[in-house]
Amino acid sequence: MSSQPPHSTLLIPGPIEFDDAVLQSMSHYSESHVAPGFVSTFGDTLSMLRKLFQTTDPASQPFVISGSGTLGWDMVAANLVEPGEDVLVLTTGYFGDSFADCLKVYGANVTQLKGPIGSKPQLPEIEQALKEKKYKMVTVTHVDTSTGVLSTLPGLSELIQKVSPETLLVVDGVCSVAGEEIDFDNWKLDGVITASQKAIGCPAGLSISMFSGRAMKKFETRKAPVGSYFASMKNWTPIMKNYEAKKPSYFATPSPQLVHALNTALKQILAAGPLSERFAKHAEVSDKIKKAITALGLKQVASDPAEQSHCMTAIYLPETVKATDLLPALAKKEVIFAGGIHKEIGPKYIRFGHMGVSVTDPKRSDIDKAIKALEAGLTECGYQKA
Amino acid sequence: MSSQPPHSTLLIPGPIEFDDAVLQSMSHYSESHVAPGFVSTFGDTLSMLRKLFQTTDPASQPFVISGSGTLGWDMVAANLVEPGEDVLVLTTGYFGDSFADCLKVYGANVTQLKGPIGSKPQLPEIEQALKEKKYKMVTVTHVDTSTGVLSTLPGLSELIQKVSPETLLVVDGVCSVAGEEIDFDNWKLDGVITASQKAIGCPAGLSISMFSGRAMKKFETRKAPVGSYFASMKNWTPIMKNYEAKKPSYFATPSPQLVHALNTALKQILAAGPLSERFAKHAEVSDKIKKAITALGLKQVASDPAEQSHCMTAIYLPETVKATDLLPALAKKEVIFAGGIHKEIGPKYIRFGHMGVSVTDPKRSDIDKAIKALEAGLTECGYQKA
Numbered sequence: 001m002s003s004q005p006p007h008s009t010l011l012i013p014g015p016i017e018f019d020d021a022v023l024q025s026m027s028h029y030s031e032s033h034v035a036p037g038f039v040s041t042f043g044d045t046l047s048m049l050r051k052l053f054q055t056t057d058p059a060s061q062p063f064v065i066s067g068s069g070t071l072g073w074d075m076v077a078a079n080l081v082e083p084g085e086d087v088l089v090l091t092t093g094y095f096g097d098s099f100a101d102c103l104k105v106y107g108a109n110v111t112q113l114k115g116p117i118g119s120k121p122q123l124p125e126i127e128q129a130l131k132e133k134k135y136k137m138v139t140v141t142h143v144d145t146s147t148g149v150l151s152t153l154p155g156l157s158e159l160i161q162k163v164s165p166e167t168l169l170v171v172d173g174v175c176s177v178a179g180e181e182i183d184f185d186n187w188k189l190d191g192v193i194t195a196s197q198k199a200i201g202c203p204a205g206l207s208i209s210m211f212s213g214r215a216m217k218k219f220e221t222r223k224a225p226v227g228s229y230f231a232s233m234k235n236w237t238p239i240m241k242n243y244e245a246k247k248p249s250y251f252a253t254p255s256p257q258l259v260h261a262l263n264t265a266l267k268q269i270l271a272a273g274p275l276s277e278r279f280a281k282h283a284e285v286s287d288k289i290k291k292a293i294t295a296l297g298l299k300q301v302a303s304d305p306a307e308q309s310h311c312m313t314a315i316y317l318p319e320t321v322k323a324t325d326l327l328p329a330l331a332k333k334e335v336i337f338a339g340g341i342h343k344e345i346g347p348k349y350i351r352f353g354h355m356g357v358s359v360t361d362p363k364r365s366d367i368d369k370a371i372k373a374l375e376a377g378l379t380e381c382g383y384q385k386a
Numbered sequence: 387m388s389s390q391p392p393h394s395t396l397l398i399p400g401p402i403e404f405d406d407a408v409l410q411s412m413s414h415y416s417e418s419h420v421a422p423g424f425v426s427t428f429g430d431t432l433s434m435l436r437k438l439f440q441t442t443d444p445a446s447q448p449f450v451i452s453g454s455g456t457l458g459w460d461m462v463a464a465n466l467v468e469p470g471e472d473v474l475v476l477t478t479g480y481f482g483d484s485f486a487d488c489l490k491v492y493g494a495n496v497t498q499l500k501g502p503i504g505s506k507p508q509l510p511e512i513e514q515a516l517k518e519k520k521y522k523m524v525t526v527t528h529v530d531t532s533t534g535v536l537s538t539l540p541g542l543s544e545l546i547q548k549v550s551p552e553t554l555l556v557v558d559g560v561c562s563v564a565g566e567e568i569d570f571d572n573w574k575l576d577g578v579i580t581a582s583q584k585a586i587g588c589p590a591g592l593s594i595s596m597f598s599g600r601a602m603k604k605f606e607t608r609k610a611p612v613g614s615y616f617a618s619m620k621n622w623t624p625i626m627k628n629y630e631a632k633k634p635s636y637f638a639t640p641s642p643q644l645v646h647a648l649n650t651a652l653k654q655i656l657a658a659g660p661l662s663e664r665f666a667k668h669a670e671v672s673d674k675i676k677k678a679i680t681a682l683g684l685k686q687v688a689s690d691p692a693e694q695s696h697c698m699t700a701i702y703l704p705e706t707v708k709a710t711d712l713l714p715a716l717a718k719k720e721v722i723f724a725g726g727i728h729k730e731i732g733p734k735y736i737r738f739g740h741m742g743v744s745v746t747d748p749k750r751s752d753i754d755k756a757i758k759a760l761e762a763g764l765t766e767c768g769y770q771k772a
Contacts, residue, residue: 004415026412070638102615205641229488230460252456255591
C-alpha cells in the first residue's frame with residue numbers, strides 16, 4: 001500500500017507521480033553538505049547519471065544543481081557559446097523558442113529553424129542551414145513539452161558529423177531523459193540538459209545535465225568570460241568532480257534532500273533492468289494511449305507517428321469541447337491533465353503526460369484510469385465520435 | 387517524539403536541524419505547479435515572507451526560486467545593476483568577496499571596502515567612499531557565514547540616506563534572515579536575499595528574496611538588457627505576482643515539495659509569537675554560547691561583541707588543537723560543527739551555527755549538548771585552559 005494519502009493522479013508532462021520511496025527520501029534528516037555520508041550519496045548520484053545517459057567516456061561531465069530545467073539553458077548559453085557566435089536552434093514548440101530567447105540573453109547570434117506546428121525541421125533544410133553558415137552549436141528539443149513532437153537524434157547527429165563536424169550538438173532533454181532512449185556516446189551528443197520532475201521521477205528543484213569531453217574542452221578554451229555566476233561551469237565543474245571522487249567541496253549549498261530523492265529514483269531506474277526495457281515500456285504504453293485517442297476520433301498535435309513522443313501526448317480537442325470544461329471534468333474523476341501552452345494553438349488542445357511510475361509500476365493503473373476518464377469526460381462535455 | 391531517525395545534531399551555519407513537520411512537508415504527494423491547491427500554497431508563502439521581512443509596503447516584491455542563496459547574488463547583479471555602474475561592496479569575509487565576484491561577472495564596476503579579519507568597514511570610511519563616487523548600489527553581508535561578523539544595518543542605512551539617498555542598499559541575509567532582526571521598510575532596505583536552509587529552517591534548494599518598490603522601479607527602467615535568463619526579474623516578477631494573487635502562471639517549474647516545506651516553516655515562525663521574541667531568543671542563546679566559549683578561554687573571530695552574529699559563532703582554536711582533530715572528536719559525540727572557510731585563516735577556527743529549532747524549540751537540548759561536547763572534545767585534544 002502506498003504511504004501517500006489519496007490524491008488525484010497527476011498525468012501532466014511533469015511533475016509526474018512519484019514513488020513512495022523517492023518521496024520518503026525527500027524527508028531525510030538534515031546533513032552537512034560536506035559530510036562524508038552526503039558526499040558519498042551525491043557522488044554515487046553523479047556516477048549513476050553516467051549510466052542513465054549511457055556514457056562511459058570518463059571525459060563526460062555530469063552536473064546536478066539546485067534549479068529547474070530552465071537553468072540548463074543558462075548553463076549552455078553562458079558557458080558553451082561566446083557572444084557573437086552562431087547557434088542554430090531547431091524548434092518544435094514553445095520550449096525551442098524559449099531556449100532561443102535564453103541563448104540571445106548571453107549574446108549568441110541565433111538562427112531558428114521551425115517546423116510547422118506539430119512537426120519539426122527536416123534534415124534537408126537543416127543540412128542547407130549548416131552549409132550556409134558555420135555554427136558553434138546546434139540545439140534541439142528532444143521532446144517539446146508544448147507539442148509532444150519528438151526529434152529523433154541519431155540522424156541529426158550523423159548529418160552534423162558529415163556536414164559540420166566541429167559544431168556542438170546540445171539536446172534539451174527535459175521531457176525525454178529516462179523516457180526516450182538517449183545514447184550519449186554513440187550518438188555523439190555534446191550536451192543534454194534535463195530536470196528532475198519528469199521521467200526521472202524525482203520532485204522538481206534540480207537541473208541535471210551531461211556534457212561531452214569535447215564540450216568541456218571548448219568551454220575551457222573559451223576566450224570571453226563566462227556570462228553567469230550561479231550557472232558557471234567554472235564554478236561548478238571542480239565541485240562535481242570532487243563530489244564524484246567523494247571529496248567534500250563547496251561553491252553553493254546543494255539540497256541534500258533533493259539529491260537523496262534523485263539518488264533513490266536513479267537506483268530504482270537502474271535496478272529495474274536494462275534501460276532498453278524501460279524505453280520499450282514507455283513506447284508500448286505510449287502506443288496504447290495513442291491508439292485509444294485515435295479510437296476516440298481525436299487527432300494529435302504531433303501528426304506524424306514517427307515524430308510522436310513516447311513520454312506525453314498533445315491531443316487536439318473536438319471543436320465543440322473546451323479545455324476549460326474538459327480539464328475540470330477530468331479533475332472530478334481525479335485525473336489531472338495539462339492545458340495547451342503553445343502560443344498559437346493554446347486553447348485548442350490538452351496534454352497527457354505518461355512517464356515514470358505511472359508507466360512502469362505494474363501495481364498502478366494510472367493510465368487505464370486516465371483513458372477511461374478522458375472518454376467519460378468527453379461524453380459529459382457533449383462530444384460524440386463522428 | 388521526533389519522527390526523524392536518531393542522527394548527529396547538525397550545528398553548522400546551515401543547513402540547520404529541521405522540524406519534523408517541515409521535513410514531512412518535503413514528502414508531499416505530487417501536485418501540478420499550476421493547480422489551485424499548490425497555487426494557493428505558493429501565494430500564501432509569498433505573503434508570509436512579507437511578514438517575516440516586516441514589510442507592509444505593497445510595492446515590495448518577494449521572490450522564491452529554485453536555487454540556493456548564491457542565486458540571489460545573480461538576481462541582484464543581473465537585474466539591479468547595469469554594466470559599468472558602480473557598486474560599493476562592504477566585505478566582512480569570504481561571502482562578501484564572492485558577492486563582489488558575482489557582481490563583476492555581470493559588468494558592475496566594484497569597489498570593495500574590507501574590514502580587518504573579524505571586523506567590518508566602519509561608518510566613517512563608508513561615508514568617505516560614498517562622497518568620492520556616486521554608487522548605484524551598496525551591498526552588505528548582514529552576517530558573513532565565514533566569520534560570524536554582524537553588520538548592523540540601521541546606522542548604515544541612515545548614512546546612505548544622508549550622503550547618497552539615490553543609492554540602493556542591498557543586504558546578503560543568507561545567514562541572518564529569521565535569526566537577526568530585519569525591519570525592511572523602516573530600515574529603508576532595497577533588497578534582502580537569503581536561502582531556505584538557514585534560520586528559516588527549510589531544507590536547501592530555494593533562493594528567497596525581497597526587493598523594495600524603489601528597487602523594482604529601478605529594474606523596470608533599466609536601459610541595458612537583463613544579464614540572465616533564469617535569474618531574470620523580467621521573467622519571474624509576473625509569475626510571483628500571479629502566484630500571490632492565486633492565479634496560475636508559468637515561467638520555469640517551481641518545486642512544490644520545497645515550497646510546501648517553506649510554507650510550513652514560515653507558518654511555524656509566524657505562529658510562535660511576535661518576531662521580536664524570536665530574535666530575542668536567538669540573541670539570548672547566542673550570548674550563552676559566547677559566554678561559554680569565553681569561559682573555555684577561547685576567542686571569537688568576530689572580536690567586538692557589537693559585531694558578533696546571533697546566528698553563529700566562529701571560534702579560534704587554541705594553538706595546540708587542530709580542527710582536523712577536534713571536528714571528528716565532536717562528531718563522535720554526535721555534534722557536527724563546520725571548519726573554517728576564510729581564505730586567510732581557514733584552518734585556525736571552527737564554526738558553530740545556532741539558528742532555528744535548535745534555538746527556539748524548548749524540547750531540544752542541542753545547544754547544551756554542543757557546549758558540553760566542545761568542552762570534552764577540547765580536553766580530548768589535549769587542551770587545558772590557561
